Amino acid sequence: MKHPFRILQTGRNDAFFNMGLDEAILGSVADSAALPTLRLYGWNPSAISLGYFQGITDEIDIEACERQNVDIVRRITGGGAVFHDAEVTYSIVIPEGHPLAPSSILDSYSVICSGIIQGLRELGIEAEFAPINDIVSGGRKISGNAQTRKRGCILQHGTVLLKVDVDKMFTLLKVPKEKALGKMIEDVKARVTSVSAILRGEISFEEAAKSMRTGFLRALNMDAREEEPRPEELAKAAELSVTKFRTREWIYKR
Amino acid sequence: MKIEAVGKPAGCKLLRISAELTEPVNDDCVVGAISIRGDFFAIPEEKFEMAESRLRGTALGKIGDVFDAEIRDLGIQVMGISGQGILATIRGAIDETSLQDTANRA
Numbered sequence: 067m068k069h070p071f072r073i074l075q076t077g078r079n080d081a082f083f084n085m086g087l088d089e090a091i092l093g094s095v096a097d098s099a100a101l102p103t104l105r106l107y108g109w110n111p112s113a114i115s116l117g118y119f120q121g122i123t124d125e126i127d128i129e130a131c132e133r134q135n136v137d138i139v140r141r142i143t144g145g146g147a148v149f150h151d152a153e154v155t156y157s158i159v160i161p162e163g164h165p166l167a168p169s170s171i172l173d174s175y176s177v178i179c180s181g182i183i184q185g186l187r188e189l190g191i192e193a194e195f196a197p198i199n200d201i202v203s204g205g206r207k208i209s210g211n212a213q214t215r216k217r218g219c220i221l222q223h224g225t226v227l228l229k230v231d232v233d234k235m236f237t238l239l240k241v242p243k244e245k246a247l248g249k250m251i252e253d254v255k256a257r258v259t260s261v262s263a264i265l266r267g268e269i270s271f272e273e274a275a276k277s278m279r280t281g282f283l284r285a286l287n288m289d290a291r292e293e294e295p296r297p298e299e300l301a302k303a304a305e306l307s308v309t310k311f312r313t314r315e316w317i318y319k320r
Numbered sequence: 321m322k323i324e325a326v327g328k329p330a331g332c333k334l335l336r337i338s339a340e341l342t343e344p345v346n347d348d349c350v351v352g353a354i355s356i357r358g359d360f361f362a363i364p365e366e367k368f369e370m371a372e373s374r375l376r377g378t379a380l381g382k383i384g385d386v387f388d389a390e391i392r393d394l395g396i397q398v399m400g401i402s403g404q405g406i407l408a409t410i411r412g413a414i415d416e417t418s419l420q421d422t423a424n425r426a
Contacts, residue, residue, distance in 0.1 A: 198333075216364065
């Protein structure tokens with residue numbers, strides 16, 4: 067049986083609007099005002115998103131982010147800090163109890179991540195789910211994912227790395243005191259890969275997003291309708307951007 | 321005594337813990353203000369803060385069991401964090417502090 071879904075391709079937006087729109091979509095699906103929804107998007111300007119439980123000053127060189135015009139936002143999901151630069155990001159919202167939303171968090175990560183794995187396969191990349199919340203190719207991380215459950219819905223969002231600039235990333239993120247920067251950079255370079263590194267060539271955001279769309283449709287057996295966000299969702303996203311995600315109270319919560 | 325503990329104990333993501341402990345520091349010392357940060361997941365997120373604040377006043381040696389009980393009572397699903405992981409991270413920082421103190425005295 068195919069699962070009715072809505073697909074939103076919302077292009078590149080700033081970090082605060084992006085997080086606001088994910089939460090607004092969660093509200094729409096929770097209120098049954100919208101079908102389960104897959105959204106594909108990017109970030110402009112580049113940003114670092116912090117996991118809900120991370121301490122901002124533990125993880126981020128705030129002045130370096132300001133100097134390099136990199137926004138900082140806190141997610142409503144747990145997990146680690148992510149430097150959003152050359153990547154395709156997705157979010158998916160599914161009501162709990164839906165066949166694609168197992169009650170076990172680990173199982174639901176596995177189901178939803180199968181869309182990304184199939185999307186990578188569309189690009190000619192073999193990858194696999196690496197519990198708790200990663201996808202790896204050749205043993206190296208190519209996608210990180212984070213999930214929350216609110217108002218009777220699962221919201222999972224995650225990234226597919228198109229290119230990785232580890233050196234730049236470590237000008238923005240703090241390195242644990244006990245680790246040498248050079249060693250840390252080499253470790254991460256060895257553990258992380260990207261679509262362009264594997265394919266030995268650049269791939270556009272649009273092409274990668276198209277493959278992810280196809281991957282989700284196939285892996286999750288979606289009967290999908292391409293739509294624009296509802297005006298109410300855009301208004302709510304803009305409101306949340308200002309009243310929540312941009313506020314010092316939220317960003318410096320921990 | 322204020323400790324800043326960082327660790328990745330077995331089965332856990334990176335944990336960063338700031339905690340006030342009464343002295344002398346042993347399993348019977350009492351945990352004061354405590355902040356648990358890191359890459360872990362806890363759903364619903366907002367309830368985690370309640371569990372964290374309830375660790376205040378706990379004997380250090382019991383903090384793992386108390387955390388696990390609070391998580392259970394509050395209906396929080398966690399991944400990448402556990403009571404034993406919290407205790408191991410704090411003990412690691414205490415051991416490190418003791419070693420440094422010993423080295424400083426030598």
